[in-house]
Amino acid sequence: MSLEKSGGFRSRTPKAKSTPKSVSRGQQQKKAGSRSGRNPRAEVREVRALGVDKPREIAYEVLDRVRTGDAYANLVLPRLLTKQKLDTRDAGFATEITYGTLRNLGLLDAVISSAANRPVKDIDPEVLDVLRIGAYQVLFTRVEDHAAVDTTVKMVGGLKKFNATGFANAVMRTITRTPAEQWLDKLEPEGEIARVAFRTAHPEWIAQSFSRLLPAEELEDALAADSERPVVHLVARPGEISAEELALITGGEEGRYSPYAVYLEGGDPGDIDPVQQGLAAVQDEGSQLIARALVEAPVEGEDHGRWLDLCAGPGGKAALVGALARMDGARVDAVEVSDHRAKLVERSVSGLPVKVHVGDGRTINLDDGYDRALVDAPCSGLGALRRRPEARWRKQESDIAPLNTLQYELLESAINRVRPGGVVVYSTCSPDLRETREVVDRALAALPIEELDAAAFMPGMDNTGEGKSVQMWPHRHGTDAMFVAILRKR
């Protein structure tokens, strides 16, 4: 991140600082907004009164639930904003300080630790969350320093941490004494990748992962894109509505790559008639291209219309593949291991020739001989960090190795289930080589498959990496950082 502050809201207490970065609105999926779909505390408490304005109280509430309840900020925050009936300006401010704080956590902690002269693990976690929100305002927004300091101290008092108010005051004042850019200069680590990771507020291992694929001069742009609000992509369901019609109805713009994509600049996609009527849905353009590639890649011999989606939940690609199957007279078996996610698939493929099966894609009992199979593998999600503000700090590099085993086994299972001459599309929403090329290369070395040129099925998309697979990037293509390889069974 550079400390250039761009976009966003008008300051509540204006001063001559530049504006903060704009933020993602995110998707809404789970009911109570927690990763498990349940957050008991969310049901008993709305927003704790801390003696300050609602946006800051809401920001604290979200941080607290993310920390203690494993919640997703982009699910909790919209619900609280609606319940608390914030006007547009206050909602914008709450969104900015909540998402901005969560995205910049590592960087804010480095500043707080330096100002407090102690590691953040030695600071009371509730006080630390309040300090993070305060430090974010000072370093990244136009909020007046004195307002940020006063409200921080009040919030610590509001939490009844009276013996920490002096500490919070001292830390905040120390932070305000040094301009943001100087904090970065002072605290940035040694080494180019570590430096870029720090400045773009990412753990270093994620920057290392991206750097294995990108030229050095592009790394900062790629990481910075994780903090930018993604344009909403709609998919116009084939056979229901064309992208041209959808663009006309929504005032959006037709997509650059997918023939079904429409870009929406603003507004709530849930309010759009074609979305309410099931003719269109929200779907990243990269995902649309992958679903389309499954159907377009050439099989050898006749396509008998037996298609498989081995990791289907929540059903975005299954719905597009299903719509294309309906036009082609094909049928799709969609497999999902999680009961809850299988229900989401059922909902998204309603009326389409898709049969949903709950089970493990490695072992589920289905007749072999598919013409086409999709393995949209469970992955680290490093390619979709822009969709969840806290995600980059939650993920661990150690998550990747166990996923690799599962990814390979699912790919092997799909290859075994496809007939000779059939195609298997392997995709991830991660660019990490361990989850992408390394899985595919292992399969190429061990199994009877050949690799097709995936770029040939991504119309108009260039700069997709070396070799036959395609690596998309938000900063290059506007899509999530999706990977796709197309394999054909010999």
Ligand SMILES: C[S@@+](CC[C@H](N)C(=O)[O-])C[C@H]1O[C@@H](n2cnc3c(N)ncnc32)[C@H](O)[C@@H]1O
């Ligand atoms: C990346 S998501 C798939 C996204 C989906 N294709 C879409 O476009 O909406 C991976 C899915 O695989 C599921 N999964 C994980 N392990 C699985 C397994 N062994 N068999 C089948 N599905 C599995 C996860 O629950 C998750 O829903």
